[in-house]
Amino acid sequence: MQFKASDISLLLNGTVEGDPSVVVSRLAKIEEGTAGSLSFLANPKYEHFLYTTDSSVVIVNNEQVLTAPVKATLIRVENAYSAFTALLNQYSAIRLNKSGVEQPSFVHESATIGKNAYIGAFAYIGQGVTMGDNCKIYPNAYIADNVTLGNNVTLFPGVAIYFDCVLGNNVTIHSGTIIGADGFGFAPNPDGSYTKIAQIGNVVIEDDVEIGSNTTVDRATMGSTVIRKGVKLDNLIQIAHNVEIGANTVIAAQSGISGSTKIGERVLMGGQVGVVGHITVANGTQVQAQSGVNKTLTEEGKKWMGSPVMKYADHMRSVVVTHRLPELERKVQELEKLIKELTANKEA
Amino acid sequence: MQFKASDISLLLNGTVEGDPSVVVSRLAKIEEGTAGSLSFLANPKYEHFLYTTDSSVVIVNNEQVLTAPVKATLIRVENAYSAFTALLNQYSAIRLNKSGVEQPSFVHESATIGKNAYIGAFAYIGQGVTMGDNCKIYPNAYIADNVTLGNNVTLFPGVAIYFDCVLGNNVTIHSGTIIGADGFGFAPNPDGSYTKIAQIGNVVIEDDVEIGSNTTVDRATMGSTVIRKGVKLDNLIQIAHNVEIGANTVIAAQSGISGSTKIGERVLMGGQVGVVGHITVANGTQVQAQSGVNKTLTEEGKKWMGSPVMKYADHMRSVVVTHRLPELERKVQELEKLIKELTANKEA
């Protein structure tokens, strides 16, 4: 795809400064741009790149003052950052603008498919499935019986949704993520073996949720594992049975939430965090990467770190002292010696 | 699916108390039930819910005494918990009661398929595969050449079994799990690059094993990676080449076992545990979540925690002191000061 500076300016309602006929074919950061790149400048910290960039076109704010000659064609707009983001989104939408039904695919005769669907080759849509409008089911994705999808749901290749699960509107799930597999529940027998506890609940994913690749969200034993509106989950995350993740919570890659735990709203969790089962984490909690949350956190908006977690400031202090531990031990040994001498002297 | 209270009572050999014609369509916990739910009460701790539940039908023990009016229809049975579990299992079996061969699927002409198989659309069954009876191969699952499956094996969508692997009877593997990919073996070259060490062994999974979603079990370099009878593995677990997991061992999500390590029988491992390679873990060992096992554990039935692991009680003590570390450091500084004063006084 190629665009002239003048076309982009028209699209963004901007004004061109320089050659309006110069052509760009890709988007790039201003410091990485080459001939044919379109970049933007919003942060004054990066202004010096404006005078050195090889990008052919740069979007700048209307009020941008130039303090040196600029090689690139400029497009002046009211808000350079928003304008560039709008272009990013448009570019992305074009790349993902799939529609139609590819063959062979498997759509059960009882399934209800909304308007303007994309169903990739080797996608599987089971008995009694209901899909809203504008859904995109990529190749090799699997939707089991009686699953319900809202409008504008995108399932990338290899996603599997087990039976009875419910997804809201504008849900995006990346490749290899598994929704609704059995929770991990087994009852011990006297002989050391285990009997499976049937997992007959489901997973409910509300509107505007995005989930990364190869994440697993297990179905509830009974009832529902719930991912509330606006939640963003990264790759390779484990969400166990009967967990609830509150609205607009964001969890980074490789974290795991154990069974029946309830994570609040607007929680931020770093990567590789572990959370034990059957606890509650307050709204607005922040948990640093690699932490282990082993207890209910009731105060809202606090920052935690460590395994087991401590308040962030306490943990940082503890880490600093831990790093000084060998020194601390030496000091104690010296003190012991000194006191022994003092005691000896006194007794002498 | 809808059932009348009287039908369920008949099935469970129970007696109805209340309206036998009331209809239920789902199973729910007594505290979460709504009109149309079937619940149970076994634990006296939950008895108060019996008088407030909105569930339409509740299964109770024969000897249950009522201390207040009950809105729900009751079904009295000898053991309410077992009766409810039996219903759970029956419900689950119905939901997963697939059979027949969907098209298009790929079954190599040389494969041997047992009786009553389910082969989903886009499932792949390679050359020389042998499958027992009652196997369920869901859509997009892949079984490579010369794989052997016992009876009652279920592979959910997207499972991949590499060539030459062997699965016993009653093995269930959830979506996205990969069995028998190459072990991670590379020999360093003088120029800093690596040469691959061919991985020509296989994976052997014994009877009654269940494995969660997106777990990986690598094939042995030579010989077999072995998952013994009754093992339960959760989601996103890594089992490296030539590992052996002992019978009835249970491992929680996101744990990883490094190459050639031998885990004993009836071991319980929490989530996000790491175990180094080439060690042995004794029967009945318990390892807490997020621990790092860096050495052979020879005593049976002990509990370990931390990274590197310590005995559980020692670790807990160590954690407590770690949390008091800044305080401990302050104390040592005070002692230093006091001793300096004492020494100064003495010398004065």
Added chain:
Amino acid sequence: MQFKASDISLLLNGTVEGDPSVVVSRLAKIEEGTAGSLSFLANPKYEHFLYTTDSSVVIVNNEQVLTAPVKATLIRVENAYSAFTALLNQYSAIRLNKSGVEQPSFVHESATIGKNAYIGAFAYIGQGVTMGDNCKIYPNAYIADNVTLGNNVTLFPGVAIYFDCVLGNNVTIHSGTIIGADGFGFAPNPDGSYTKIAQIGNVVIEDDVEIGSNTTVDRATMGSTVIRKGVKLDNLIQIAHNVEIGANTVIAAQSGISGSTKIGERVLMGGQVGVVGHITVANGTQVQAQSGVNKTLTEEGKKWMGSPVMKYADHMRSVVVTHRLPELERKVQELEKLIKELTANKEA
């Protein structure tokens, strides 16, 4: 597959000692061999197995001296280890020697497929894809639009490569690994919700890279996430957007690298390591399992451990003292008591 000792000897340019007509059908370690196994002896430490092994044929070095009777047929060669490795590779190559196009598969009419390709059933090859020679695309693998593959690329079942990604020559990717899914980028809104930041870059994987199962490599926001020549990634690893992994770096299972971090060349990383975003890790760095790298590491070739990381020796010292912490605390309490007594005595 069955081979006579004499055939193998011919292949390896060796000399047979014992029955040349004995037949083997598998490769095994000398200590695990059974009748029908082919083994080797290179390490003098294992020589005693030569006299007790049940393997039918053992490859030994020309200069191997026998100090007891040997039951197995021997094949003497110049370098037993290399000879056996060559056999392993040959065996492996035969097991993976797929070719031809299985049906049904989906190959877009605009795709360019090189010579001698294997395209498994239910594999998907999108619009504008370019593949070099000798590529193997296993069943249920997915290659999105405009992806470029070099020669000798193998994608195992269920691998998904998103649009615009570029793979070099001799790249092997195991089952369930996802290349080029969206990076995890969301901008917070005043109401607590998030707006997705479009991820329009790609992933570039250079020559001779091998990636394990169920690993995720996210596409760049803009520009490329880059995996340099010769890198080896294990299973269940997370590589975030805009990361660069330097040539010949090796990363063990379940590790995660956060966004925009640059890992140097010949780095060795253990399992379950986490690395924060926007930092640089020097060439030749070694990071122990379960560590947390929270800062740029500038010195080349150093060994690190802990979370947060410390130099390896410092960490080991710190761990030792941590294990002695309860004892250290007791000592400090005793010192406090002693000093109190000393002070009391002095004042008395």
